[in-house]
Amino acid sequence: MAELSKFQAFLQCKCPRCRKGDIFTGNAYSFTLQKTNVHCPHCNLKFEREPGFFYVAMFVSYAMNVAEIITIGVASYILGLDLVYDNLWYYVGLILSGVLLLSPINYRYSRVILLHYLTPGLHYVPGSGD
Numbered sequence: 001m002a003e004l005s006k007f008q009a010f011l012q013c014k015c016p017r018c019r020k021g022d023i024f025t026g027n028a029y030s031f032t033l034q035k036t037n038v039h040c041p042h043c044n045l046k047f048e049r050e051p052g053f054f055y056v057a058m059f060v061s062y063a064m065n066v067a068e069i070i071t072i073g074v075a076s077y078i079l080g081l082d083l084v085y086d087n088l089w090y091y092v093g094l095i096l097s098g099v100l101l102l103s104p105i106n107y108r109y110s111r112v113i114l115l116h117y118l119t120p121g122l123h124y125v126p127g128s129g130d
């Protein structure tokens with residue numbers, strides 16, 4: 001199997017150290033609950049680096065939600081929804097729907113961003129786990 005680039009490993013939610021093991025079990029939009037693996041199935045890296053490590057992912061998720069809210073609001077305006085008081089609940093409905101639909105993606109990628117880009121000392125080690 002060809003080695004993944006850092007961005008490919010990020011997009012495919014692979015382990016930041018070996019880029020082969022999956023960080024999550026299940027699909028983001030399946031009916032089974034998605035879970036974060038405790039250890040990388042390939043190189044045995046412990047994903048939760050310290051107790052409460054993934055609480056920081058809340059801040060990443062918050063930033064992602066703000067970006068999504070702004071994007072959906074601006075896109076609604078550009079696509080023709082006038083910015084008047086009568087359309088307030090259309091904006092609220094669209095934004096809440098968008099945020100709810102994207103919440104599984106936010107859950108995953110807030111943790112993946114944290115592991116791949118915001119964790120000092122966690123780098124790609126070619127051949128780890130082989």
Ligand SMILES: [Zn+2]
Binds near residue numbers: 016017021043044045
């Ligand atoms: Zn790994």
